[in-house]
Amino acid sequence: MTAGPAVARVAVDSPLPQLDQFFDYAVPERLREGVRAGQRVRMPLRSGGRIAHGWIVELVEMSTYEGRLAELEDLVSEVPVLAPEVWRLARSLADRAAGCASDILRLAIPQRYVRAEKAWLAGDIDAGPLPADPPPVAGYVPGEVEAGIRAGERMTLAAVPRPVVLPGGATVGAWAVTLAEAAAHALAGDRSAILVVPDYRDQEQLEAALADRIPAERIVRTDARQPGAARFTGFLRASGEDARVIVGNRSAVYAPAARLGLIAIWDDGDPLHAEPLAPGVHARDAALMRQEQSGAALVFLGHTRTVEVQRLVEIGWVRPVPRERAVRPHVVVTAQQASATGPAAAARIPPTAWAAAGEAARHGPVLVQVAQPGYAPLLACADCGAAASCVACGGMLHVPARGAEALCRLCGRGGGDWRCAACEGTRLRRATVGSARTAEELGRAFPAVRIVRSDGERPVLAVDDAPQLVVATRGAEPVAAGGYRAVLLLDGERMLVRESLRVAEDCLRWWSNAAALAAADAPVYLVGVGGGLGRALATWRQDRWAAEELAARRELRFPPAIRVATVRAGRQVLDRTLGEAASLGDAVDVLGPVPEEGGEPGLERAILRVEYGTAGRLAAILKAEQIRVATARRRPVAGQPVRKPPTLRVRFDDPDVP
Template sequence: MSGENEQAGGGAQGAPPEQLALIRESVRKAAVPRAKPRTWRGAALAKELPVARVLVDKGVLHLDRYFDYAVPEELDADARPGVRVRVRFGAGRGRVRDGRREGGGLIDGFLVERRAESDYSGPLAALAQVVSPEPVLSEELLGLARAVADRYAGSLADVLQLAVPPRNARAERRPSPEPLPPPPAPAPGPWERYAHGAAFLEALASGGAPRAVWNALPGPLWSEELARAVAATLASGRGALVVLPDGRAVARLDAALTEVLGEGRHAVLTADAGPEKRYGEWLAVRRGSVRAVIGTRAAMFAPVRDLGLVALWDDGDDSHSEQHAPQPHAREVLLLRAAQDRCAFLLGSWSCTVEAAQLVESGWARPLIAARDQVRAAAPLVRTVGDGDLARDEAARAARLPTLAWQAVREGLRHGPVLVQVPRRGYVPRLACAACRAPARCRHCAGPLEGQESGAALRCGWCGREEGAWHCPECGGFRLRAQVVGARRTAEELGRAFPAVPVRTSGREQVLDTVPGAPALVVSTPGAEPVAEGGYAAALLLDGWAMLGRPDLRAGEDALRRWIAAAALVRPQAAGGTVVVVAEPTLRPVQALVRWDPVGHAVRELGERAELGFPPVSRMAAVAGPGEAVAEFLRAVELPGDAEVLGPVPMPVTTAAGARRPGAPPPGEHWERALVRVPPGSGAALASALKTAQAARMARGGKPENGVVRVRVDPPDIG
């Protein structure tokens, strides 16, 4: 047994044999004799089940196992499975006294199980403290967390940090309300617009477990439809969970649920609520006082009792991908919950991801769509402006906005607000020579030059130096043009063109939730579009090539999703709603927008990825780090026989606009990334192999001299 394990006081359970062998070889053996069975001399221990199996809050892979501790008699009553505890853990300061292991630093953990005996024959350290007698870790949540950790090659402790919120004593002392009786089954309402919508609600209300991929019709009724699905599940005496991408979507569903169900029947779990309120809501769910939960990404682990429905809205949104280890995606977690709890599953969006199309293609879920006449009645008119139109359009060459766009704005402002979507925030993130289109670069560091407001000098986006006398090193030109104009610059241009019309902006600095139905220009970045009262009269989708031209596998899918999300806020064509998209009309995503056919686009994308062996048809993992470290890791890992390694290739530090790329290497370091691909059915073996190799690497000393290696299963960006 390793020295670390002896200092912790317990034996390891549930780790792969190969991983344990590597750990035992890498750490020196403890000096505690093990020939005789351990005894506790002079210690008052629990008379029944004196051994506590504990999961320590250490998110390192080579310690991803349980440890056994002795249960003192004074903690016997409170030391129940699922409670938070504190234990002594760590090497270097432990000692044996009266047959017990003492010393080591105090660390938090969860008591998983009480046992009569330990598999470990050495002396056990005693539990130092029961933090709270409130059991917060159920068997179901523990099983889900273990499944998520295994799927993403991560540690159980890291997943539980995402699943169980921090304790708040005041919220814990406050009693939860008494549970309310099940409500009556709701009427189908707007679900009747879909071919099998009413049948889906009936199946939920009768206790069934239907699985559906729902392509929602444009307009504001999606929140009411989700609320009725939750109400139907509650009517069957079961619980429901809905995960949404942001707080604005949560607020809309919260209002819809209150309208359909009344007060007190659902809990809202968002980070904006504050630690005390959020933990109080979470406890009410765990105690069974509330059976319906809505929230953002972290709510995917909510401990809903008798779970009957898990639902996810807009699974293509980046917000559903967790940024903390092991970086699970909400869609995959809810799929695991649907399989574990055998409950209903609903994946809804105005658009359709390739993963959603695969669920239908495999037969695991059924499509929930409306007839084409219903789609045409609800969707706005979509018009396109391509490169050829822009080349012939004097207004577009001079002011970036084509004549058709100006006309749509002018006509739309007669009847209500007009939405303008731009793919960038800020002023002018990217500039280029007007003659040869060469990017404008800083003379000092070669960083991208950016425009500033009010005609100020250019400034470098990397080093911050101003450039007052730029000229093009390629052709000698002195004129610049914007490659992608930001939201503030677009708002400024439109404000000059329509001086009597108010202009509002919505983006990262300030995201608007709603805007009045009066005529106004609303300039927004993708994902920050506010809802207009009565819908927008028109919408402009500018610089489509900027989203379609990204070197990423999902570029077309993401562009279509963002366009449809904005166009869904526009009035139907019968009410005069018009959308103008500035992008090449012959491209597949643009055609899918014109026909309002995101499902067809996703099905064709899925077919192409199947031919090329790309996700989601295959499973993929990214291994990133310094070149020598990546090469060493790939030599050490025992990959499945059908695995294919792509790369390694250098990792870009910045995005095309000059901003630092998420997950980029530390400043001054040059990293490489390799992609490991396996066919369907080998994903679990790939994750297990990567986890074992990473655990062995950590056990040999944490961070080797040649640098750290990061492993991510199912990376969202493989471009």
């Protein structure tokens, strides 16, 4: 008699909603000795005799299915890559978002590399010592953060807005030091930590801060910029028995971790934390769910508090940890004065800020934040001022560089034959100025000062402390050695002209993150923005602004005061889906349907607003409708083309819905 379990319950790796369930397979005798839960396997599907991949979630002695079970085809690998806690997390998040667990598992488990797997199996790598008696988390009430980590609390921390020079000489944001110190405390208790940051810029700073406090062997990096083999090796290291500090972008929240003790997210308002792939689970929601399931501590750290975290604070789910003493940049709110002339007017800088920047540039780097990259990001009709669009596709025209012709952003077609649709004019003018044009104007005004440009086309991670003017787009600001001697925040009014529910919150976050790069006592000038946003930045009370914004959204029933589900489908399918959702009565509020703009022809969109307590029932209804649509019989008719299957797309908490 062969030892080992007889039945494997498998989760199929498929985006089809009808396959988002367990399937029982008989384990053939040749595999019973080596089969384990978490392994990736190949197995047959009854439809069409296909071979599919999946993960063994559970091994049992007997199946509840009364018929004859198909057998597993083979093991893809002997290494269990699906940890039980990761499966529970994926299943819960998929149910919450009306999605498929396999879609989340594809984000959580990287592609297999055989050579990397064999090297890991053969290796005996020393994980290094655990940090002994780590220093306290500086900047906060002594002992508060450390006690919260030990107790597995959910906390939100306002980051100290200062650059810090590490012992090795590198300059990083104080937030990176805070996360490194918190991770050291978790690791000192032989518990793992998962640190999630938006992108590689933040990851470089965080790894530099960790290197001074934690042995390199204990740090695991996982992000999309790594080669596939390196990423898979990091995943295997994280799945071991040794406690680690796992650093990465949004998918790192799903990493396997031995004895998880801390989950920390830096700047959870950054849109890079939102997963664009179905089912579109935000890293913040994944972290909250994993904390609840694991009992680990959870930390939200940022210069600004998001409205989502503010809601969690107000309902008592997250505890704010006070700072030891108030630290804030010296922010000056100033209007863009019409009296500015010459280079100052061309660069859109008020005279007072211009004079401060000129003086600061004699002693060190000065940061100038602008709204958009390029030379002239937007062109308009010189006669009537209407925005200039491509005559072929309707995309916006722009000038990518000095001396270049106007081009369409979408199709790349030249705008030489452009004619204004409103007034028939043919002359173009610059409606906005980008980073390249701003750098050019500053170069003329300060011929003896080096000009550095940092944007999506030419990113710069760090600059030295030499006198220089750094022109950067929002989110692309380099870290300056010792901090910037002055910071100018331009184009504030242009950043606010965007149709989005989050535009004000995003602008406050962009400005706060840039202001936090200033050296102590360095001036920060916010140009052209006043009111509540300007006051929140000048007083450094972003939490108060978040509370006011949440109160306004409650009155209007906007997220995150409630949850929203976006449903896209043809009219017939959409009407049936909305009819099923109507079974929840007044608990669901329907907006629409309206034609889908810029999407697939024939699709319409409806937005369903629902309270948090009812959202789970709505998700179950929408998931059932997706299965019904996917499994509906579509018999071919002789002499007629094959009909395209109907579409039904569901997205909870869609960040793109204005």
